Structure formats: structure tokens, C-alpha cells
Amino acid sequence: MKIVIANESHIKYAQVIADTISESAKVRGTGIAKRSPEYIVKRLVNGNAIIALDGDTFAGFCYIEVWGHQKFVANSGLIVHPDFRNQGLAKKIKKAIFELSREKFPDAKIFGITTGLAVMKMNYELGYKPVTFSELTDDPEFWKGCQTCKNFDILTRTEQKMCLCTGMLYDPAQEKSALQKKEVNSKAFKRLKSIKEQLFLKKKDS
Ligand SMILES: CC(C)(COP(=O)(O)OP(=O)(O)OC[C@H]1O[C@@H](n2cnc3c(N)ncnc32)[C@H](O)[C@@H]1OP(=O)(O)O)[C@@H](O)C(=O)NCCC(=O)NCCS
16 A cells, blocks of 8 residues: 555546545535545645555545645545545554644644544544634635535534534644544543534424
């Protein structure tokens, strides 16, 4: 398995990446924004993405987005093809994109929003902490990226204060505490997610 910084030679994988994201969003039903192949191409060529390939076969992808004049960067769009899941690949991609973010944007706070326990675990191990959305970027373009998520109406209803996703932030100013082996409290996270679902999805249906 090769895990490398993406470049123009990887443009041919844009369609399979977009399709894999779209299929996963259908299967999981929540918390994944769709991305077009054109959108993916831009991320493949700007030096801010990681791609994993098994020979010539697409296995995984993740990209960096820069927000608020480089005050923040997000590690977004993490996807592992179903054929390569549960082998530790997402963890390797996450680590690679984290290291690339730290190298290229050493002063930026790194953040992500997720409904997934897997991502929450990986972020936690890298030194991210759960935060409210008010601590993340207020760049409207970032939040526009949520428009294709099926829960976007919740984000609108709460005036961008909360949604089913949990915000997580790595602050380089608190670097000392990072990269320590930490355990996310899975039970607490699942409980929080279930409370949010009851709260927001019930309102949505009524
Ligand atoms: C989430 C996803 C990226 C995980 O990829 P993966 O390569 O199977 O993950 P890994 O094998 O590296 O596992 C990393 C950790 O997450 C855990 N994990 C993986 N899938 C999980 C799941 N569905 N639920 C809970 N934990 C999970 C693993 O046990 C592992 O934890 P550990 O280090 O304590 O053993 C992959 O399932 C995927 O692409 N899903 C669809 C897209 C998606 O949800 N993206 C995230 C959007 S925020």
C-alpha cells in the first residue's frame, strides 16, 4: 500500500473517490457531505491531499482545506474504500494528513467535524479535543460545505451552533499534550450522539 501526497497523476481517481464518498453517504445515512469529481480534482492537484493506492487501485483519500486566512485548516473528506476497511488504513491516512497539515501550516489550528466514532477516536489520539462549533472557523465557505449533508437543515435551524456532528480541534499552542496515547470515551460519545439524534431528528419529523 502506497500512502502519498496526491498530484496531477492521480486526477484519474477523482471519479472513484467521488463515487465512494457518495455510496458511503447512502449506506451510513448521516454526516457525510457529497463531493463532485471536479471538486476532488482541485484537491488532488493542490498538494494538500493524501491518497492511498494498492498498486493502481484506489484505497483511500483525505484532503486539507485552509480557512480564515490560514488560522484554521480542516482535514476533510476522509474515505477508505470498503474493500480496504478495518485494516488500519484510515488511521495511517489520518496521521499522514495531520503531519502534512503541521508541516505546511504550523501555526494553524486543525479541526474537523464528524458523526463517526472511528474518526473521533483517531482525532483524539492525535491530540484533538471536542469543542463547540463556536471555537471552529466562522468562514461561511466552510459551513457551505455542509449543504449536501442530509442534516443541513439542523445546522440551519440551530444557527450553526450545533448539529449531529461533533467539532474537534487540535491547537498547536497546546502541542505538549498532543500525540499522547489517549482513549476516547466511546460510551459518552455514543450517548451524546443518541441524545442529539433524539433532540434534532424528532423536531425535524414533527
Ligand atoms: C470511517 C472510515 C474512514 C474508517 O476506515 P478504516 O480504514 O476501516 O479505519 P481503521 O481500520 O484505520 O480504524 C481506525 C479506528 O477506528 C475504529 N473503527 C473503524 N470503523 C469503525 C466504526 N464503523 N465504528 C467504530 N469504530 C470504528 C477501528 O476499530 C480503529 O480503532 P482502534 O485504533 O481503537 O482499533 C471508513 O469506514 C469510511 O471510509 N467510512 C465512510 C466515510 C466516513 O465515514 N468518513 C468519515 C467522515 S467524518
